[in-house]
Amino acid sequence: MLPYGRQSISESDIAAVAASLSSDWLTTGPLVDSFEAAIADVAGGTPAVTVTSGTAALHVAYAAAGVKAGDEVITTPLTFVATAAAAAVMGAKIVFADIDESTGNLSLPAAEAAITARTTVIAAVDYAGLPVDGRGFKSLAHTHGALFLEDAAHAIGSSLNGEPVGLNADLTTFSFFPTKNMTTAEGGAVVTANPDLELRARRFKGQGLIRERASLRYPDEGPWHQEVHEFGLNYRLPDVLCALGLSQIARLGAFRARRQEIHNIYNQAFAGNEQLTIPGVVEGADPAWHLYPLRVPADRRKDIFLQLRQRGIGVQVNYIPAYWHPVFEDLGYKRGMCPNAEIYYAQELSLPVFPGLQDDQVHLVIDHVLEIIGD
């Protein structure tokens, strides 16, 4: 089965990990700092905090934002459930606002219409790698005393109007899961230019422990002393995985270029076909495409999906509207709430995109899709 996404691991990646295994450090060591600096570089110079997954990054970001029971978090239904779940586990009420029907990204006017006095975070997703209007969302959030979180699990390496993802949001989260634009096996990061949010993020991912003398309530207890002022968890990304991350992030530009090439080949083959809708774009965007979300007639999607799978093409569907998950249904969320997201979902098929995908494989996918679709 040709997968829809796959990591690209080179000999230099393997050598980097092997070298880290014989260093003095397995967990928090110098490679954590180096990897965080490299992520910051890619994110327009915005400081980065590494964590153990994209989901952990979201949890840490919501915790840094101070999300608590009763707060409202506005987000998109067209996402992996973690964007909502990480806030829901903190007691927040998730408010789903609809998407832009062309790009699949959270609609700015829909988010604006959903704001109340209890909104503390607006969380948008760079769907498929296409950046949201970070400046627009941030200004909307700030006007209402909220923070803007960009779930950029799909979008490390993307930019909009020359501004890299990570530059504009109050908090940006990345995932380094193997199918994403680069990998550390499991891993993620929170990026923020706000020193207070960064400090809170670092504390939350490190059990809440405080060691700096100036911040201690009981500084004279002894040199061993450390304190917890707010609860945290252990989301530390180990040195071994940061070694892989450092090696991978050096290859991100090449990954991005290849993802763009594959996207272009698909676009060329499918544009103009009346039954197919190619991914929407926005002016000024330079995406690192994590997905190729093709839209097919909704009444044929399941059949096309099954036929492609039968032919060895590992298509995916991204995503079931998050509030369709029984956990939200049981809380009273109703289907029909975000019609654009539901239509998008009903039509969507993610075709294989990953750096190691060869041109002949891309054309094979295209041939199968066109053959099944018919004329």
Ligand SMILES: *Cc1c(COP(=O)(O)O)cnc(C)c1O
């Ligand atoms: C993958 C993904 C996550 C979660 O990342 P993990 O590293 O798998 O925990 C969160 N949000 C979106 C949009 C994702 O695609």
